[in-house]
Amino acid sequence: MNTSILNRLRRCFSLLFISALAGLSVLPAQAAWPERAIEIIVAYAPGGGSDAIARIAARIMSRELGVPVNVVNMPGGNQLPGIEAVMRAAPDGYTLLLETPATSSIKATIPDNPVDLEARTYGPLMAAQGALIMVKGDSPWNSVSDMVDFIKNNPGSFTYVRLGGSTYSDLVTQGLFSVAGIDPQTVKPVDYSGNGPGNIAVAGGHVMMSGGSINPLISSGDLKVLAIAGPERATALPDVPTLAESGYPVDFVAYFGFSGPVGLPEEVLNRLDEVVQKMSGDDSFRKEIEAIGFYPRFLPAKEARTYILDEAEEYRALAKR
Secondary structure, X not given: OOHHHHHHHHHHHHHHHHHHHHHHHOOOOOOOOOOOOEEEEEOOOOOOHHHHHHHHHHHHHXXXXXXXXXXXXXXXXXXXXXXXXXXXXXXXXXXXXXXXXXXXXHHHHOOOOOOOOOOOEEEEEEEEEOEEEEEEOOOOOOOHHHHHHHHHHOOOOEEEEEOOOOOHHHHHHHHHHHHOOOXXXXXXXXXXXXXXXXXXXXXXXXOOEEEEOOOHHHHOOOEEEEEEEOOOOOOOOXXXXXXXOOOOOOOOOEEEEEXXXXXXXXXXXXXXXXXXXXXXXXXXXXXXXXXXXXEEEEEOHHHHHHHHHHHHHHHHHHHHO
C-alpha cells in the first residue's frame, strides 16, 4: 500500500479514536446527593416541638448540604397523611419524614391503620425530649398531685389535649393516668392537630392540660409546667421536677430523626448520618434545642431502626394496659 495513503488512514483512525474518547468524557456522571431542594414532612401543625426542631435542623442541614431544606407541615389524621405522603414519594432522598414516636406508637394504638412500621427506610436520630405536663398559667394547681386530686374529686370535669391518641404526648398522658389510678373514662380528651394549637387552647382556658415541649407561652406566663416526663430535668426548666420525682413513675423519652420510603440509597443514608452526627455534636445546635426542651441524641441509621422498632413494642404494651 502507498505510504502516503497508509499515513492518511492512520491519521483518520487516530482522529476517530480521539473523538470517541472526547465523547465518553462528556457523558453525564452520577450526581452526588443532594443536587436540589429537600423537603422534610412534619405530620403536625406549626408551633409545636416537632415543628420547632425540624426547622432548626433544616436550617443547619441546608448549610451543610448546600441545598434548600424546606419544612412542610401536614397535620391531622393521626399523622397518617404526612407519613403516607413520604412513603409514596420516590426513594431518592428528596422527601424525608421527621421521625417521631408517633410513627411507632400509631401501630400500637390504632391497630387497623394502614401504616406498616417496617415498610420504610429509617435514617439517623438527632435528638430526644421528655414531654411537659402543662396547665393554664393562673391554674391553682402547682403540682401534678394537685391536678390528680382534682380529677379524682371531680370525675367527668377534666379535659386534656389529645393529638389523635397515638402520639408521644398522648402516651405520656395515658401513662400518667394509669400510674395515678385515674379511670380514663372519667376524663375528656379534646382533639387538636398539634401541640401548637393545643397549647394555645390550654393557655386560653378552653382545655385544662396539654403535653408538649417548651414554647413561648411558658416564658410569657400563659402556661405553667407541672412536670417533665423524662429521666432528668430539662436544662431550660431546672426547677420543674420529673414525673418520677413528683411521685408518678412515667419515664418516656421522645426521639426525633428522619425516615423515608423503602429503598433509600445507601449513599443518602451515609450522607445523612454524617450531617446529623456533625449537627448533633455542634454546641450551637445543642444550645438552640435545649432552649425548647430537647437534647442531642445521635444514632446512625442502622442503629436507629432497631431502637425505633423496640420502642414500638413498649408502646404496644402500654396501649394494651
